[in-house]
Amino acid sequence: MPFTLSKASPARVLSAALPEARWRPGLAAHPFHSEIFAPATEASGAGLALALARDALAAARQGEDARHVLWVQDRKAMQLGGRPCVAGLPSDLRHRLIHVAASTPEDALFALEEGLKCRDLACVIGEIAGNPRALTFTASRRLSLTAERHGLRLWLVRLDAEPDLSSARMRWRARAAPSPAPRWHPSSPGPATWRAELFRARAHAPGAWMLSDDTGTLCIRRDHEADCAAPDFVHLARPTFGRSLAARARA
Template sequence: MADRFPTLCEVFSPTATDGAATGFVLAQITPKARGPIFWVQDRLSRHEGGRPHATGLAFLLGRPVDLLYLEVRRAADVLWAMEEALGCPALAHVIGEVWGDPPALDFTATKRLALRSERSGMQAWLFRRAARTDLSAARERWHVSALPSPPMPDDLRAPGAPIWQAELFRARGRMPGRWVARHDTANGRLVMGHHIPAPDPAPPLRALG
């Protein structure tokens, strides 16, 4: 997948325990990225989905991960911490997790994050679990879920590398669609294949009679 222009992207998960969104985002953090990842969660996100662990993330990416982690009580605190972190040039990426649909996470809040990310040139990701796809200023909005892993080449009874279904349902400057995605550990990048274009909008209903 080509390098994106840094901005705010939202990723929605079908369930709190589906780790596909985490893998999908981390697969796009290239080995060239310098500086730590700043990761902030509200309390419900940590309680329902677990907290990131640097050792586990390093195993997933196949390289060490420098992680700065913060847990806060409220969604408003997540948004404030992300905005402040996006102004810190020592960081490489900013990741936030907000549970559900809190009032603080409105169009204005996402617009502030998108503009701050673009001004700083630092990519920002916002995980949305147990959430609706309400109005947002995020430049890309994804639904990501796990797919059955292919078998291991050396043991057909063992699961192989994780793969994900990634649906870009709203974007600025890119066409929506669905892909089968995976992490290429050899090259440290996200690979997107089997593109399925998004269906055309349904024609308007016509009155009969």
């Protein structure tokens, strides 16, 4: 009997024809468990986690959410990067932060899991240094299932860690990047900017972006300019040609 090729199923043909979805700020569908790998010598991991959390809350129309934000750190993470600076947080989060200083990674994982069960929280952010033995795939799976079961999102910052087995739905690498020069005052500090690489995601294709957080809005920088920069109203006035406006008025 001659061998004949079977026809491809319509589902496979359709999935192959559709382009992969690209991540961008402002998407409504955010995973409940994400990881951010960042060096401990800079605050890029915590900054990007906070920016992604605020972007998710804004996309879910929870920008005016008055619930608290839980921030959990183990002892080594606090020694490497320090505690969250309340004065440096966005003004709408300074009075809503609950900080938990855990002695060990085991205590930090316990606090994260218990926090994900509390519906009175807006989101949970965690910081764990290195690759502790307690953070196994089973422990990561417990965090994912708890977050999905209770509908609360978790951003776990991994300081000076190597990507290992994890059930996180989205995994990032973050590094600090030069801020764009402010438009109105070149001597003032620019908005926070990160080099963010999405190297694992279930719903999006991998990619790398220059992300910037200007006035609480996460955006993608292109051509070394912030997309969310304030408009330059100087170009709205067109120069006159020939006679001046006063001469035209007298005429």
